[in-house]
Amino acid sequence: xxxxxxxxxxxxxxxKRTRRPNLFLILLIIAAIAIPCITTxxxxxxxxxxxxxxxxxxxxxxxxxxxxxxxANGGPPSLGALPAIYGSIVTTxxxxxxxxxxxxxxxxxxxxxxxxxxxVPSVFMIELLAAVPSVVYGLWGLLFLVPFMRDYINxxxxxxxxxxxxxxxxxxxxxxxxxxxxxxxxxIPYGSSVMREVITAVPRSQRxxxxxxxATNWETIRTAVIPFARTGIIAAVVLALGRAxxxxxxxxxxxxxxxxISPSLFLxxxxxxxxxxxxxxxVAGNNVYLAALFELGLILFAIAFLMNLAGxxxxxxxxxxxxxxxxx
Amino acid sequence: xxxxxLRMRKRVTxxxxxxxxxxxxLLALVPLAAIxxxxxxxxxxxxxLDFFTQVTPxxxxxxxxxxxAIEGSLVMxxxxxxxxxxxxxxxxxxxxxxxxxxxxxxxxxxEVLTGVPSIVTGIVVYVxxxxxxxxxxxxxxxxxxxxxxxxIVTISTHESLKLVSSSIREGALxxxxxxAKTTVYVLLSTARSGVITGIALAVxxxxxxxxxxxxxxxxxxxxxxxxxxxxxxxxxxxFDFGTSPYENSHVFAWGAALILLVIxxxxxxxxxxxxxxxxxxxx
Numbered sequence: 001x002x003x004x005x006x007x008x009x010x011x012x013x014x015x016k017r018t019r020r021p022n023l024f025l026i027l028l029i030i031a032a033i034a035i036p037c038i039t040t041x042x043x044x045x046x047x048x049x050x051x052x053x054x055x056x057x058x059x060x061x062x063x064x065x066x067x068x069x070x071x072a073n074g075g076p077p078s079l080g081a082l083p084a085i086y087g088s089i090v091t092t093x094x095x096x097x098x099x100x101x102x103x104x105x106x107x108x109x110x111x112x113x114x115x116x117x118x119x120v121p122s123v124f125m126i127e128l129l130a131a132v133p134s135v136v137y138g139l140w141g142l143l144f145l146v147p148f149m150r151d152y153i154n155x156x157x158x159x160x161x162x163x164x165x166x167x168x169x170x171x172x173x174x175x176x177x178x179x180x181x182x183x184x185x186x187x188i189p190y191g192s193s194v195m196r197e198v199i200t201a202v203p204r205s206q207r208x209x210x211x212x213x214x215a216t217n218w219e220t221i222r223t224a225v226i227p228f229a230r231t232g233i234i235a236a237v238v239l240a241l242g243r244a245x246x247x248x249x250x251x252x253x254x255x256x257x258x259x260x261i262s263p264s265l266f267l268x269x270x271x272x273x274x275x276x277x278x279x280x281x282x283v284a285g286n287n288v289y290l291a292a293l294f295e296l297g298l299i300l301f302a303i304a305f306l307m308n309l310a311g312x313x314x315x316x317x318x319x320x321x322x323x324x325x326x327x328x
Numbered sequence: 329x330x331x332x333x334l335r336m337r338k339r340v341t342x343x344x345x346x347x348x349x350x351x352x353x354l355l356a357l358v359p360l361a362a363i364x365x366x367x368x369x370x371x372x373x374x375x376x377l378d379f380f381t382q383v384t385p386x387x388x389x390x391x392x393x394x395x396x397a398i399e400g401s402l403v404m405x406x407x408x409x410x411x412x413x414x415x416x417x418x419x420x421x422x423x424x425x426x427x428x429x430x431x432x433x434x435x436x437x438x439e440v441l442t443g444v445p446s447i448v449t450g451i452v453v454y455v456x457x458x459x460x461x462x463x464x465x466x467x468x469x470x471x472x473x474x475x476x477x478x479x480i481v482t483i484s485t486h487e488s489l490k491l492v493s494s495s496i497r498e499g500a501l502x503x504x505x506x507x508a509k510t511t512v513y514v515l516l517s518t519a520r521s522g523v524i525t526g527i528a529l530a531v532x533x534x535x536x537x538x539x540x541x542x543x544x545x546x547x548x549x550x551x552x553x554x555x556x557x558x559x560x561x562x563x564x565x566x567f568d569f570g571t572s573p574y575e576n577s578h579v580f581a582w583g584a585a586l587i588l589l590v591i592x593x594x595x596x597x598x599x600x601x602x603x604x605x606x607x608x609x610x611x
Contacts, residue, residue: 024508031418032430035438035479042444042452049455105352113349122353124600129360131596133536135563136585139570140363143370143578185359192356216342239443246445248539249563253571273447277542297451301444308443312436 042301050295052288053079061295067259069279069289079292081299083259087176087269091251092244094180094265099188099244100237106188107195112221123196130189138253141182146173146254149181154266169264174256177265182254183244191240194311198232198318199225235314242307246300248273272300367585374583384549384565388574394584396551400466400559401588403552404545405535407470408477412534413527416481420523421511423482424489435486441479449475450540458544466552466559469545473534480533484526488519525603532595536588538563562588 047054053061057079064080071077110122150173157177161167202225210220226233256268257278270278276293283290382393419438423431453472458464492515500510516523538561541547547564548557562584570581 024506024511027418028422028426031415031422032426032434034415034419035434035441035482038441038475038478039437041456042448045452045455046448049451102352102356105349106356109349109353113346114353120604125357125360127600128593128596129356131532131536131592132360132363133538133563133588133592135536135538135566135570136363136367136589139566139581139585140359140366142570143582144362144366188356216338218342218345219338221345242443246443246447248445248447249567253567273445273539276447276451277539280542294451294455297448301448304444304448305440308440309436311443312439316432316436 046294046298046301050291050298052291053295054291056288057292061292062299065261069282069286069292077286077288077292079289081272081292081296083261084270084272084275084296085299086261087255087274088245088271090176090265090269091179091183091255091271092241094177095183095187095244096237096241098181098184099191099240102184103188103191103195103236103240104233106192107199108221110192111196111199112225113217123193126189126192129185130193134186134247134249135253137182137186138250141178141250141254145182146178149173149178153177158266165263166265169262169266171266172256172268174254174268175264175266176255176269179251179255179269179271180265182250183247186247186250187240187244190243191236194236194239194315195229195233198229198236198315201232201318202228229318231314232318235311235318238307238314239311242304242311245271245307246273246304248277252277272296276300364589367582367589370579370582371584371586374579375586379583383551384560384580386549387569387572387577390576392580394562394565394580394587396548397560397562397565397584398587399551400469400545400548400561401535401563403466403555404470404473404541404559404561405531407467407555408473408534409527409531411471411474412477412481412530416478416527416530417485417516417523419478419482420485420487420489421516423486424492424515425507425511435483438479438482442483445539446476446537447539447542450543453540454543461556463556464544464546464558465556466545467555469541469559469561470555472540472544473537476534476537476540477530480530481527484529485519485523488522488526489515491522492518521603525599528595528599532592532599535595536563536592538567 056076057064061079061081062085063082064078065082066078066080067083068078106126110119110126114122150171154167154171154173154177157167158171206224206228207220210224215223251271252274255270255274257270257274258268259270259275260267262269276296279289279293283293376393378391379393380398381395382391383396384394385392419434423435449472453468453475457468457471461468496518497510497515500514501507505514541561541564545561545564546558547568548560550557550560552559565584566581566588569577569584572578
């Protein structure tokens with residue numbers, strides 16, 4: 001009697017053992033497909049949301065410079081993404097122009113130059129800069145940076161470079177230049193951290209060979225580190241671009257929000273995300289208008305997705321290469 | 329002579345380079361210092377007992393506090409954590425436990441998703457939930473933030489689990505412990521501090537998000553009575569009050585920004601310091 005009970009107990013335990021991993025497996029499968037599912041859901045929702053606009057405007061949406069959601073004559077709205085796309089390109093270009101060299105300097109300082117004791121704190125401080133919420137950047141941008149640009153930066157630019165169409169027009173402080181500056185401040189921590197990652201991945205032997213030949217820091221970096229990390233640095237720039245193009249809150253607060261294509265960096269303009277966020281509350285039952293905003297979101301998603309994918313693939317290939325190099 | 333001058337030139341170029349890189353680093357920190365200074369200086373005046381115990385006044389109005397905004401932020405971040413933590417941790421565990429081509433692609437996709445602009449997440453949740461339920465709600469705001477948390481927690485969990493030495497995993501499996509138990513009781517508990525650090529940083533990150541809430545939680549002047557009510561948040565409040573033309577509203581926005589910075593940066597500092605101390609101790 002007692003033996004049969006033990007046998008019974010044993011079989012049930014075996015039974016349990018084979019069942020438990022199944023539950024675990026189900027959980028793991030859910031976990032594994034969560035990320036691809038979310039991506040699909042994003043695409044699906046963005047397409048559903050922008051259907052009305054895609055039907056109404058088609059491909060013309062990308063090239064139309066009008067932004068007339070509620071025409072005075074009561075006709076159908078004429079909406080085009082070009083002013084927003086233009087604003088996004090210009091502000092992102094300004095921000096990259098400012099942020100890329102500074103990020104590279106920060107990354108080189110942190111990975112190659114700073115004394116050992118300062119390295120961790122220096123990374124920590126830049127991480128804090130990345131942790132500041134974007135709406136706080138926006139508040140600071142609106143109440144401090146806008147007046148600062150209006151009083152101290154834009155007037156000399158206009159005075160000395162005013163012959164260029166870039167620096168003409170009335171100075172209010174709001175506009176694409178200020179938006180570019182605040183974007184630069186925001187992407188420096190991100191850009192520099194990716195650059196630091198790829199620079200640290202450069203094999204030690206590369207540096208040591210240079211130093212053994214009597215090279216200075218600068219020569220080592222120029223001839224051994226930078227060429228090796230070049231792909232990674234380009235990837236960092238692409239990733240930073242992906243960040244800058246999607247930044248919403250800080251930009252919306254300093255750019256002035258006007259649908260306009262003008263060469264002047266002083267004039268108020270708009271970017272893809274700033275239009276979406278700014279005009280969402282003005283839609284008031286105009287379905288095509290709402291769908292057009294969502295189609296801007298779809299465009300933004302596509303751009304950011306591709307930029308991040310390209311940057312990430314480059315970075316992961318690089319760390320693979322560096323890893324193989326070390327093990328060889 | 330020419331050797332000497334070449335050496336001089338090398339040294340001058342090198343010093344110039346070191347100076348320039350150091351300057352870049354210091355320059356990058358100027359905005360951090362400026363933002364902290366401005367927020368503390370301008371926000372300090374807004375702080376009072378009322379500021380933490382009253383609900384927000386209408387924009388431009390005097391008095392009131394940010395209780396409803398604090399409530400909204402905390403509730404929505406809690407919902408986000410409830411969604412993001414289990415899914416993120418399990419996905420991260422999957423990536424660490426079953427590496428391979430598919431895991432590589434999921435990891436890549438997770439990294440790409442962290443780079444997707446947060447406003448897009450707001451649109452997605454609006455289309456899927458808000459527009460079908462015909463109401464803005466704290467719940468949909470929390471879901472939007474949760475969507476953002478999943479890939480962040482996935483990556484940080486994966487990274488922490490990768491640090492667990494494979495001998496620990498092999499030892500557990502050699503003892504005949506099932507893979508499920510090994511993952512949960514051995515690997516995740518060994519990497520616990522790293523996993524928790526990742527979750528805390530993700531919480532800090534979504535707490536500072538504004539754009540996804542514009543389309544989901546909408547903002548509100550009142551305390552919420554249920555999760556189906558529109559909700560205020562500290563970030564929405566900073567945006568609404570900061571962009572208004574009224575001076576006293578600006579002070580209010582600075583006050584809220586100060587509280588938000590204290591929470592977000594405080595969380596960052598505490599968690600990063602703690603995990604680094606632990607890391608240094610085990611080294």
